[in-house]
Amino acid sequence: MSTDKITFLMNWHATPYHAPVYLAQKMGFFADEGIKVALLEPNDPSDVTEIIGSGKVDLGFKAMIHTLAAKARGFPVTSIGSLLDEPFTGVVYLKGSGVTTDFKSLKEKRIGYVGEFGKIQIDELTKYYGMVPSDYQAIRCGMNVSQAIIEGTIDAGIGLENVQMVELEEWLAGQGRPRDDVQMLRIDELAELGCCCFCSILYIANDKFLAENPDKIRKFLTAVKRATDYVLASPTEAYKTYITIKPEMASVVNTKIFERSYAYFSKDLKNVQRDWEKVTKYGKRLGVLQEDFSPNYTNKFLGWELEGESADPTGDQKRMVKLQQEVANKGGFQRLDVKIAA
Numbered sequence: 152m153s154t155d156k157i158t159f160l161m162n163w164h165a166t167p168y169h170a171p172v173y174l175a176q177k178m179g180f181f182a183d184e185g186i187k188v189a190l191l192e193p194n195d196p197s198d199v200t201e202i203i204g205s206g207k208v209d210l211g212f213k214a215m216i217h218t219l220a221a222k223a224r225g226f227p228v229t230s231i232g233s234l235l236d237e238p239f240t241g242v243v244y245l246k247g248s249g250v251t252t253d254f255k256s257l258k259e260k261r262i263g264y265v266g267e268f269g270k271i272q273i274d275e276l277t278k279y280y281g282m283v284p285s286d287y288q289a290i291r292c293g294m295n296v297s298q299a300i301i302e303g304t305i306d307a308g309i310g311l312e313n314v315q316m317v318e319l320e321e322w323l324a325g326q327g328r329p330r331d332d333v334q335m336l337r338i339d340e341l342a343e344l345g346c347c348c349f350c351s352i353l354y355i356a357n358d359k360f361l362a363e364n365p366d367k368i369r370k371f372l373t374a375v376k377r378a379t380d381y382v383l384a385s386p387t388e389a390y391k392t393y394i395t396i397k398p399e400m401a402s403v404v405n406t407k408i409f410e411r412s413y414a415y416f417s418k419d420l421k422n423v424q425r426d427w428e429k430v431t432k433y434g435k436r437l438g439v440l441q442e443d444f445s446p447n448y449t450n451k452f453l454g455w456e457l458e459g460e461s462a463d464p465t466g467d468q469k470r471m472v473k474l475q476q477e478v479a480n481k482g483g484f485q486r487l488d489v490k491i492a493a
Contacts (some may be wrong), residue, residue: 156187157367160203160211162352163196163294166314167400167409168235168416169212170393175378177396184370196294197266200355204228209360210371215430216268216349220439222447227358230448232372232420235352235412237468239475241337242273243315244307245300245323252334254280254341263292263299263308271437272309276341297322309338311350312475313411320479321404330479339468344433347468348426353448368452376420376455386413386484413484414474421457422448425464459491 161169172190175181181188191208193199200218203211204226212234213221221228242262244250250257254276264270270291274284292299296308297318310316312335320330339347354372361368382389390409394400400409427446434440450457461467467489474485 156189157210157364157371158189158191158208160191160193160199160208162193162199162212162214164192165397165399167390167393167405168313168352168412170382170389170409171234171375171378171416173393173396174381174389175374177392178378178381180374180377181371184374186367186370186374188371200226200228203355203357206357206359208357209364210354210356212352213355214350214352215426216434216439217266218353218355218448219431219434219444219446220268223434223440223444228355228447229358229361230353230422231356231361231368231452232354232375232450233351233417233422234354234420235415236417236423237347237351237426237471238412238415239312239335239337239347239472240309240339240350241312241335241341242307243296243300243310243319243333243335245319246332246334248306250307250334250336252336254336255282257307258282258286259288260306261288261290261304263290263296263305265293265296265309266291268437268439269309271439272338272342275437276338279341307336310335313415314408317408317411317479318404321407342433344429345465346426346429348423349430349433351423351426353422354420365452369454372420372452373454376453379416379418379420382413383416383418383486407482410478410482410484411475414471414478414486419455419458420453421450423460425460458489462490462492 199211199213200221202208204221218230270289277283290305292308296310297315299305301322316333319333323330323332427448431446471487474487478485
């Protein structure tokens with residue numbers, strides 16, 4: 152048995168920032184392109200690149216560092232576009248946990264991580280701060296870092312500003328505690344990366360499917376670009392439509408996650424060369440990529456004019472911190488006004 156449907160695997164259960172692909176299906180954008188798409192959710196996020204790389208599924212979502220590592224491990228996948236650009240990622244903790252802005256405060260603490268590369272990242276960071284892996288207890292939590300912090304099974308864990316921090320802020324508010332009792336040690340700053348891009352969320356494809364179905368790839372991306380345009384132009388209406396598909400999106404936490412994800416949606420879906428170069432170097436530093444490794448991405452299936460490169464990417468990140476803090480305080484939808492290099 153076979154199907155003419157394109158199969159697409161999320162990087163976890165349906166999440167607010169998955170809106171463009173669900174909307175592309177709900178609003179008939181895939182049908183307008185003459186393609187059928189089956190949207191799937193994994194039982195374990197760690198399986199995604201292996202499932203796509205094996206050819207069991209055609210396309211999916213995955214973070215940049217995991218997409219690079221998948222190729223290095225022999226799973227033939229390529230990024231064909233970006234969903235979220237540079238969401239802030241780091242070690243999330245609560246005030247009063249004994250963790251502070253000093254990374255060395257993690258000594259003898261229990262640190263949660265999602266998958267194997269989270270552990271590798273923390274181990275590598277310890278070298279910068281005079282620590283070794285035996286100085287802390289690593290606990291694999293999968294995508295349940297927030298719950299593990301709430302339950303007290305970990306003291307801190309790797310998470311995203313627009314997801315785990317939102318979950319913890321709302322839990323704190325429910326406990327009568329200030330939302331800013333949740334804090335983050337950003338990995339890009341700790342590791343001196345100069346970008347937050349290692350956790351950019353990408354559209355990835357199985358290489359065999361990519362080679363044999365270039366027209367389907369172009370049509371798929373055209374449809375999700377149309378849905379992304381709708382999200383960016385009319386976020387409130389777009390999210391109301393998403394709720395009709397996934398009623399669980401109506402919760403206060405998920406609505407706020409969507410608001411906090413809005414600024415990170417890639418307008419043109421392009422893979423940013425500067426980011427790929429930096430994360431490839433970072434992967435080599437972590438030892439998950441060989442020195443002769445070439446990054447696995449392409450923009451050739453994006454059939455529209457792409458945005459130019461930022462004139463001040465470092466400054467953009469500083470401005471994004473302020474913007475996201477304002478969204479956290481007041482809610483609503485804001486985007487960064489990025490100046491393009493001449």
